[in-house]
Amino acid sequence: MRLPDDDEIYNVDQTYLGPPGYLIGRFRYRSLFLGPLLFLVGLALVARTTGYSLLSVGLLVLGVAWLTRKIVDWTSSERPLDVIASVLVHEVSARRADRSVSQAKGPSLKSSRVRLGELAPGRRGRSTRKVKL
Numbered sequence: 001m002r003l004p005d006d007d008e009i010y011n012v013d014q015t016y017l018g019p020p021g022y023l024i025g026r027f028r029y030r031s032l033f034l035g036p037l038l039f040l041v042g043l044a045l046v047a048r049t050t051g052y053s054l055l056s057v058g059l060l061v062l063g064v065a066w067l068t069r070k071i072v073d074w075t076s077s078e079r080p081l082d083v084i085a086s087v088l089v090h091e092v093s094a095r096r097a098d099r100s101v102s103q104a105k106g107p108s109l110k111s112s113r114v115r116l117g118e119l120a121p122g123r124r125g126r127s128t129r130k131v132k133l
Contacts, residue, residue, distance in 0.1 A: 015029075030071075030072050030081070031068050031069070034071060035065070035070050038068060039060070042060045042064055043057075043060065043062065046060055070078045
């Protein structure tokens with residue numbers, strides 16, 4: 001369980017308070033740099049895929065605000081965004097062991113089903129089920 005940092009000076013140092021009376025909340029410095037960057041990347045993607053419309057840009061603004069909030073809450077001074085990005089690049093580009101299986105090893109289990117109405121030859125009234133191992 002991670003406990004929040006109780007150092008008030010640390011929390012204030014990481015937060016842009018802005019001019020008094022102009023902003024409705026506090027912003028973290030990371031969100032002030034990350035939000036516009038994500039918005040520009042999103043605008044480029046919208047232009048390439050669907051084109052600009054009121055709906056696409058409005059959904060982009062809501063999506064960027066949500067994604068920025070999630071990323072800023074997920075990162076910290078102990079786990080910065082550039083380190084997370086470099087770990088992601090290293091994980092994706094790392095060599096992997098060959099895990100392809102050409103033939104299964106060991107005994108194979110095969111079973112044949114017998115329908116309910118089928119009777120074994122010579123035995124009337126009882127159905128038997130044949131199972132091969």
